[in-house]
Amino acid sequence: MEYVFKANNISKRYGKFTALSQVNMEIPKGAIYGFVGKNGAGKTTLIRIMCGLQKQTEGFYELMGKSGDDKDIVKARRRMGAVVESPAIYKDMTARDNLIQQCLMLGLPDFDCVDEILELVGLADTGKKKARNFSLGMRQRLGIGVALCGSPDFIILDEPINGLDPQGIIEVRELILKLNKERGITFLISSHILDELAKVATNYGFIDKGHIVRQMTSKELKDECRKAVRMKVSNVELLTKVMEEKGIDYKILDTNTADVYADVVFSDIAKDFEKVGCSIITMEERDESLEAFYLSLLGGNDNVQKSVC
Template sequence: MVDYVIETNNLSKIYYKNKVVNSVDMHVEKGKIYGLLGKNGAGKTTTMCMLLNLTYPSEGDIFLFGKNVNNHSNEIYSNIGSIIETPGFYENLTAFENLKIISKIRGDFNSNNINSVLQMVNLDNDKSKKFKDFSLGMKQRLGIAAAIMHSPELLILDEPINGLDPFGIKEIRTLLKRLSHEFGITILISSHILSEIENIADVIGFMDNGILIEEISKEELYTRLDKFVEFEVSDIDLAVDIFKKLELKENKDYAVKGDMLCLYTHLNLRDKFNALFVKAGIDVKKVNLREENLEDFFTRFVSNN
């Protein structure tokens, strides 16, 4: 039997008659990194806020660690760390001093524990630096340190890599993988950056317009990535007209990407399509057989659902 740390049933949220989260059934397995993937406005943050009891569901049930949150809220939420939006800290204090204040408010101050957490997030060598002098990546790592300082079993992170440069993204990615693989922390992370979700997640939930379309393991995802034919042509509009006359549908059968025409279906007819282009006076500069990445899959998947 699968051990789910997060499980929702028909979870929905309505704001002013607008259903921003619509009947979400989510399943986050213990010890996994679950990537909630969707465009801005897809409902990711609202879903996380409901999971964290920051806003109440309009409909549905939430089970965390196998328990209904309505009946065991104090026990449950003491075992969760989270970052929703940008973490706030005192600008003129060091990382240690900021965490000391947080831990004293919680009533669990332990200097050894703080030093250990700072070491985990690679901030132990910046003991004298003030928060105001931190890079954005350092600030995000301190936010994660604050979220894990009480040794939670579940970490919920909303867009933790948003705004980071490539080096900062790599730092956060390495840290989250370590927290999951070495310390067994279950992680729910949201992002609209498809490549990062692909790099970090064990399971991906595709969300669009408030609906969780599907949950899929990364291993299964790779078996479902379609091959496609990429035509580089001199007249993209004329090539598209030919596809339309053949009753091929955009986003389902083909897509336009810059000066490239990508064909997803009828791959065995690519020689005939190439001949039709040439007959119509279109110069075909390249014809490549490729495999789609997560971004291609997400675009096609959302368009067809």
């Protein structure tokens, strides 16, 4: 598999404080990588290292196949865009002038991309309106437009929907999906608004206290979050026998408990269990959300907004 970014045992210390500790991360090319963690977990520190705004204390990384200490790493960074913490826009300029300014900063030979980007991010009709008069959603889309100058292959978005109204959230979400599908742009999205992240992410990385505690695909996450009936029975081996005979998927949790992945009618399943001499002690539906998975993985509930897988 090809990766746009790979971190190997990256650590970052500020005096006695350790912001990152032996971080290992892989972002597949073409992915929308959801980067999840509480505030202060190390997300922004790692993003700043990716962008070349800070240097790691230990470890190394690769960006677009170039080592972080390679003299050509600057060329690799020209293939990425970023909106870190807040959009880097000039509020006294129009959307068009902001994009032209970014093209000048990148040393692009012309401004041919400007009209296309304005159309793409939905700001083509803003005319002479200054960015200071834009809504938060419009500013965020303009920030993404600035990041698109230079035709990047990889875009980093740090909390892109934080503070947006529902319409703004939808607009940013649809823009990310469109750019990923139509242009093949890889995204890293740092967020703790988990319900929205679950609507776009193809891959996840969970960080806590400077450690990457788990990486997984959206399919792997959905498998762990899928709806189940948790059954506590007198004999889990007999439950296994019934499930195998009926062709129902299940997962044994302990000597008396299992998750059954099917719509189960109590009276029907009780009869099946009675035939083999197994009694049902308790039975309850469970539908683990991304929020619940996150909390079980990292613990705590600070800065987490609800979500459903």
